Amino acid sequence: MAVSTIQIGILGCAEIARKVSRAIPLSQTATLYAVGSRSIEKAQKFAADNGFPATAKVYGSYEEVLDDPNVDAVYVPLPTSLHIKWAVLAAQKKKHLLLEKPVGLNIEEVDVILAACEANGVQFMDGTMWMHHPRTAKMREFLSDAKQFGELKSVHTCFTFTADQNFLENDIRVKPDLDGLGALGDVGWYCIRGILWAADYELPKSVIALRNPVFNKAGVIISCGASLLWEDGKVGTFHCSFLTNLTMDLTAVGTKGTLHLHDFIVPFEEKKASFISAVESGFKELATGWEPKPSEHTVTTDIPQEALMVREFCKLVGSIKNEGAKPEKKWPTLSRKTSLVLDAVKTSIEKGFEAVEIVS
Amino acid sequence: MAVSTIQIGILGCAEIARKVSRAIPLSQTATLYAVGSRSIEKAQKFAADNGFPATAKVYGSYEEVLDDPNVDAVYVPLPTSLHIKWAVLAAQKKKHLLLEKPVGLNIEEVDVILAACEANGVQFMDGTMWMHHPRTAKMREFLSDAKQFGELKSVHTCFTFTADQNFLENDIRVKPDLDGLGALGDVGWYCIRGILWAADYELPKSVIALRNPVFNKAGVIISCGASLLWEDGKVGTFHCSFLTNLTMDLTAVGTKGTLHLHDFIVPFEEKKASFISAVESGFKELATGWEPKPSEHTVTTDIPQEALMVREFCKLVGSIKNEGAKPEKKWPTLSRKTSLVLDAVKTSIEKGFEAVEIVS
Numbered sequence: 001m002a003v004s005t006i007q008i009g010i011l012g013c014a015e016i017a018r019k020v021s022r023a024i025p026l027s028q029t030a031t032l033y034a035v036g037s038r039s040i041e042k043a044q045k046f047a048a049d050n051g052f053p054a055t056a057k058v059y060g061s062y063e064e065v066l067d068d069p070n071v072d073a074v075y076v077p078l079p080t081s082l083h084i085k086w087a088v089l090a091a092q093k094k095k096h097l098l099l100e101k102p103v104g105l106n107i108e109e110v111d112v113i114l115a116a117c118e119a120n121g122v123q124f125m126d127g128t129m130w131m132h133h134p135r136t137a138k139m140r141e142f143l144s145d146a147k148q149f150g151e152l153k154s155v156h157t158c159f160t161f162t163a164d165q166n167f168l169e170n171d172i173r174v175k176p177d178l179d180g181l182g183a184l185g186d187v188g189w190y191c192i193r194g195i196l197w198a199a200d201y202e203l204p205k206s207v208i209a210l211r212n213p214v215f216n217k218a219g220v221i222i223s224c225g226a227s228l229l230w231e232d233g234k235v236g237t238f239h240c241s242f243l244t245n246l247t248m249d250l251t252a253v254g255t256k257g258t259l260h261l262h263d264f265i266v267p268f269e270e271k272k273a274s275f276i277s278a279v280e281s282g283f284k285e286l287a288t289g290w291e292p293k294p295s296e297h298t299v300t301t302d303i304p305q306e307a308l309m310v311r312e313f314c315k316l317v318g319s320i321k322n323e324g325a326k327p328e329k330k331w332p333t334l335s336r337k338t339s340l341v342l343d344a345v346k347t348s349i350e351k352g353f354e355a356v357e358i359v360s
Numbered sequence: 361m362a363v364s365t366i367q368i369g370i371l372g373c374a375e376i377a378r379k380v381s382r383a384i385p386l387s388q389t390a391t392l393y394a395v396g397s398r399s400i401e402k403a404q405k406f407a408a409d410n411g412f413p414a415t416a417k418v419y420g421s422y423e424e425v426l427d428d429p430n431v432d433a434v435y436v437p438l439p440t441s442l443h444i445k446w447a448v449l450a451a452q453k454k455k456h457l458l459l460e461k462p463v464g465l466n467i468e469e470v471d472v473i474l475a476a477c478e479a480n481g482v483q484f485m486d487g488t489m490w491m492h493h494p495r496t497a498k499m500r501e502f503l504s505d506a507k508q509f510g511e512l513k514s515v516h517t518c519f520t521f522t523a524d525q526n527f528l529e530n531d532i533r534v535k536p537d538l539d540g541l542g543a544l545g546d547v548g549w550y551c552i553r554g555i556l557w558a559a560d561y562e563l564p565k566s567v568i569a570l571r572n573p574v575f576n577k578a579g580v581i582i583s584c585g586a587s588l589l590w591e592d593g594k595v596g597t598f599h600c601s602f603l604t605n606l607t608m609d610l611t612a613v614g615t616k617g618t619l620h621l622h623d624f625i626v627p628f629e630e631k632k633a634s635f636i637s638a639v640e641s642g643f644k645e646l647a648t649g650w651e652p653k654p655s656e657h658t659v660t661t662d663i664p665q666e667a668l669m670v671r672e673f674c675k676l677v678g679s680i681k682n683e684g685a686k687p688e689k690k691w692p693t694l695s696r697k698t699s700l701v702l703d704a705v706k707t708s709i710e711k712g713f714e715a716v717e718i719v720s
Contacts, residue, residue: 018646019646019647019648022646150604150605153520153583153601153603153604154518154520154585154599154601154604156516156518156597156599156609158514158516158611158613160513160514160613161641162615162616162640206571208571210587210589210595210597211566211568211587211589211595211715212589212590212593212594212595214593223513223593225514225587225595225597227570227571227585227587227597229570229571229572230572233572233574233583234572235570235571235572235585235599237516237570237585237587237597237599239514239516239595239597239613241513241514241613243513243615244510244513244514244613244614244615244618245510245613245614245615245616245617245618245638245639245640245641246618246638246641246642246643246650247611247613247618247638247641249516249611249620251518251607251609253518253520253599253601253604253605253607254604254605255522255603255604255605256522256605257605258604258605258606258607260609260622262620262636262654263650266643266647266648266649266650267649268649268650268653268654269649269650270648270649276622278605278606278607279605280522280605281521281605281606281607282606283606283626286378286379286382287379287626288379288626288630288664289626289627289628289629289630290606290623290626290628290629293628294622294628304648355571
């Protein structure tokens with residue numbers, strides 16, 4: 001491993017931290033350096049179960065991870081309600097920050113976190129793994145190709161999975177005091193990011209939640225949707241839910257082309273991923289079929305998207321640490337835009353499905 | 361050909377009538393018996409170009425087709441604004457009626473047409489061809505399977521195609537005096553039918569148009585969308601447009617399964633058509649991929665869906681003609697439900713995107 005390997009500390013032992021723990025060495029740019037939990041036994045077990053080297057530091061608190069001078073960066077998969085405290089503290093301790101989504105419970109919290117990172121010169125990135133898959137870059141090329149795709153006019157995303165009764169009553173993601181954003185924050189985050197990605201991150205002018213959101217007994221959203229409207233007439237819609245079969249669709253329709261995929265957040269397979277594109281689709285004589293038909297494109301990757309996320313994060317951290325570079329603003333900007341729209345959807349639901357203007 | 365072959369007369373020489381003219385003999389249940397146009401030359405050319413037998417009757421008016429006692433049934437592909445006059449007259453002349461969609465300019469017109477058919481004991485069917493593809497029946501089996509698909513919770517459809525400038529200014533489908541429903545009546549019809557089909561034709565409780573519809577200079581809708589809401593929490597959304605690449609998506613998400621297809625209205629190929637179904641989808645350990653993955657199913661057909669439509673229509677007409685059966689109510693019922701929702705979308709647009717209750 002290169003000398004410039006970034007030493008990462010993990011705060012908490014969430015399920016998703018297991019995936020990222022696997023990704024850290026796979027990235028070939030980072031080391032599983034430390035893990036902290038409120039329970040030292042839990043941290044020890046986590047380190048043992050998840051490939052931490054024998055030399056790794058195991059702490060019985062989050063503070064100790066942040067106080068370890070050899071920790072370059074932290075990965076924070078804590079419940080959303082704890083983000084503001086621990087993300088801000090991490091930034092103040094000059095730890096670069098890979099923070100799970102959703103970033104905060106509302107845009108004000110997000111802004112506090114991002115301001116802390118900026119003030120302390122640390123890199124911020126959220127844990128939206130699919131951004132880093134080479135397929136995403138390939139699809140972006142297609143969407144940006146004026147001759148192939150033209151101008152985006154509509155985009156629809158959907159991310160749902162079937163949670164069991166235990167999840168719907170007890171999971172962190174449906175507890176008002178832990179993750180008050182529920183399905184909107186967990187799966188809706190990706191739907192919103194997918195739409196913004198397709199729109200090349202141009203913010204919509206307004207957002208209107210779809211009626212019929214579903215809440216659990218504690219009042220947390222477990223299913224909802226929204227429409228997003230742009231000044232130029234573009235329309236986006238999404239549906240997210242904990243109540244239906246695992247589904248992750250993205251369809252982007254442009255004046256000349258169409259993009260389809262059914263696994264945009266987690267590809268069906270780890271080392272190859274496909275998408276379907278259609279360019280100037282038309283009908284055969286008498287509309288007895290299509291000519292040309294859409295075509296499938298496959299993109300392979302040696303290492304999984306979560307390891308590519310870690311690699312990109314560590315590349316930026318390394319530049320700051322070793323070359324005195326400034327933090328890359330792209331990632332906090334995308335997090336903020338996603339949070340802004342998410343916040344507007346929540347506000348629209350609270351205001352009885354009114355249109356909510358997006359003011360950046 | 362069987363003795364009971366149904367003799368069909370066509371009113372007008374629309375482009376879509378060419379496709380149906382090909383389908384009539386392919387159905388093996390019907391004969392291209394007559395065609396009428398306001399111009400006898402146009403009718404002659406149409407008959408010659410579209411495989412009408414030498415014995416076929418060619419008329420210089422629609423009335424003459426309706427007055428021909430040997431015409432059992434008529435196919436009416438006239439502009440929507442002319443439907444009420446000619447469909448009602450056809451029914452009064454005891455001609456069974458295969459009518460192009462949209463059925464009427466509003467639900468009142470649809471009701472007048474359907475009442476005329478009922479009063480005169482003639483079969484009514486609209487020209488929604490994809491209803492008759494064997495793939496549609498196969499997909500219906502999947503959606504109706506409580507173990508595989510579970511309960512429908514959300515459905516999204518999209519039908520768009522890129523019309524050129526000439527179409528957007530001059531086509532029948534964008535002329536307020538010919539087809540005032542524009543893209544909503546033409547492509548939106550299919551989106552709405554697709555959603556109702558997925559919901560097993562249960563009508564939504566209310567409809568809310570999405571903001572940002574686009575109108576042409578004459579005030580006709582050329583792009584719009586809506587959300588449909590059911591009492592039980594189901595949600596449907598659609599987008600239809602003349603402004604973007606040919607796209608026809610249907611995604612239905614149930615508690616246990618998911619259905620995807622990208623060519624639900626006109627299959628990519630004439631003799632085989634596929635759909636993708638997913639059942640109890642889940643992730644592999646650490647969500648590094650899906651297990652099980654969705655699977656593709658292909659359905660073949662010897663004759664195209666439009667010929668199967670003619671065959672179904674003629675089967676019903678034959679039963680009435682030869683066996684004294686009553687008209688099948690299924691088809692007018694589906695037409696009416698589709699029209700009812702379409703009407704509500706238009707009303708919602710006119711009322712500034714208010715929720716419009718569906719009252720059947």
